[in-house]
Amino acid sequence: MLKLSTKGQYGVRAMFEIARRHPGEPVAIKEIAARQDVSVAYLEQILNTLRKSGLIASVRGPGGGYLLSRQPEEISIGEILRSLDGPIALTACQDPMEGCVRADGCVTSLLWKALGEKIEGFLDAMTLRDLLTGNSIKQKQKDLYGHKYASGEAQKAGQQMFFEKTGKAGA
Amino acid sequence: MLKLSTKGQYGVRAMFEIARRHPGEPVAIKEIAARQDVSVAYLEQILNTLRKSGLIASVRGPGGGYLLSRQPEEISIGEILRSLDGPIALTACQDPMEGCVRADGCVTSLLWKALGEKIEGFLDAMTLRDLLTGNSIKQKQKDLYGHKYASGEAQKAGQQMFFEKTGKAGA
DNA sequence: ATAATACTCTACTAATATTGTCAAGTATTT
DNA sequence: AAATACTTGACAATATTAGTAGAGTATTAT
Numbered sequence: 001m002l003k004l005s006t007k008g009q010y011g012v013r014a015m016f017e018i019a020r021r022h023p024g025e026p027v028a029i030k031e032i033a034a035r036q037d038v039s040v041a042y043l044e045q046i047l048n049t050l051r052k053s054g055l056i057a058s059v060r061g062p063g064g065g066y067l068l069s070r071q072p073e074e075i076s077i078g079e080i081l082r083s084l085d086g087p088i089a090l091t092a093c094q095d096p097m098e099g100c101v102r103a104d105g106c107v108t109s110l111l112w113k114a115l116g117e118k119i120e121g122f123l124d125a126m127t128l129r130d131l132l133t134g135n136s137i138k139q140k141q142k143d144l145y146g147h148k149y150a151s152g153e154a155q156k157a158g159q160q161m162f163f164e165k166t167g168k169a170g171a
Numbered sequence: 172m173l174k175l176s177t178k179g180q181y182g183v184r185a186m187f188e189i190a191r192r193h194p195g196e197p198v199a200i201k202e203i204a205a206r207q208d209v210s211v212a213y214l215e216q217i218l219n220t221l222r223k224s225g226l227i228a229s230v231r232g233p234g235g236g237y238l239l240s241r242q243p244e245e246i247s248i249g250e251i252l253r254s255l256d257g258p259i260a261l262t263a264c265q266d267p268m269e270g271c272v273r274a275d276g277c278v279t280s281l282l283w284k285a286l287g288e289k290i291e292g293f294l295d296a297m298t299l300r301d302l303l304t305g306n307s308i309k310q311k312q313k314d315l316y317g318h319k320y321a322s323g324e325a326q327k328a329g330q331q332m333f334f335e336k337t338g339k340a341g342a
Numbered sequence: 343a344t345a346a347t348a349c350t351c352t353a354c355t356a357a358t359a360t361t362g363t364c365a366a367g368t369a370t371t372t
Numbered sequence: 373a374a375a376t377a378c379t380t381g382a383c384a385a386t387a388t389t390a391g392t393a394g395a396g397t398a399t400t401a402t
Contacts, residue, residue, distance in 0.1 A: 001256030002173055002290065003388095004283065006361070009262055013279055028377070042362055048379070061370035062376045077282065085172030091180055107302050108184055111248065112175065115293055119173065122286055131278050177390065199348070213391055219350065232399035233347045 004081075010038050011046050011084045012077060018056060019072045019128040026058075026065030046084060053083035072132055078123030090116050175252075181209050182217050182255045183248060189227060190243045190299040197229075197236030217255060224254035243303055249294030261287050 017032045033040045090112045188203045204211045261283045
């Protein structure tokens, strides 16, 4: 249950490949595709979406390829996934326009909402920089555990917020 | 993205209905189905699975129905969902028998692993009792934020663990 | 006994979303 | 002008989910 789409996974991996080279020469689709065993055609779709979302820029012609539009610490995993797969919506009730009319609706609805916000908070707090530093996740865990924040805008969605209140923490 | 199956959602709601009556008379499928606008046949599948997992017991004959096998505080949402939808596996790489051979594999793999453990921790810490008390989620958040634990076995998977180390926290 | 109530089991189908391919075209640089 | 690389949109294959159907088994009240 709760599977992440391959599109989202490939997208993150592709962004990671591009970030590796940052700042520097554009990264060609062919190169990314080779490193990940994904077809060029499929990757084109994915990168095209990411470009339209403003996360990457493309350079045409020989020697062309893709570049990050922002610094790695300014691009969160959450942004990448939302760009490709749309917003996190664990249940239909999370959609604004769908009322939860049943008696217990509010209870379970609150549950899913809290979980969704928790997940979003995690994904928004994690950036490409964290992936690049390699010790990223472990280190970040330490930082957060010790109430020290990493750099970048992602801190505003930091894990400290998860349990502060219902209905405000997520992005 | 990251949708929860309706099966899992219905299952949690059904368990909630049964828990409401606990301890007391068995709850008939027909009643649960009526309260949730789900077909009896579909609910039968779901309850049957939950029964085989040992979360509920059934009583046959007139006046029969379903009962909780344990106390509400001893049944976590995570158990219910795992029973119905299998283990949380955000990516294929989370499956033990699938190697991550690529260069960056370890980095993204760690990311998904950390997220998965975070989700499981949340779901395992939340019990039917929390749903029953109604103020459950808000209150629980306060408790956890203030380092006070609620009763029940769920505390061992409490949110404090999420960032302690990689690869050990989840259930 | 037997009828009513309620759970059990398995197979199957319909709908939906994901995943990925294909082909033709457009832009840029050497 | 040729090579390289990105762009676009339609489409097909596959997998999963969601839900139905129907025949059967067990239990209890009368």
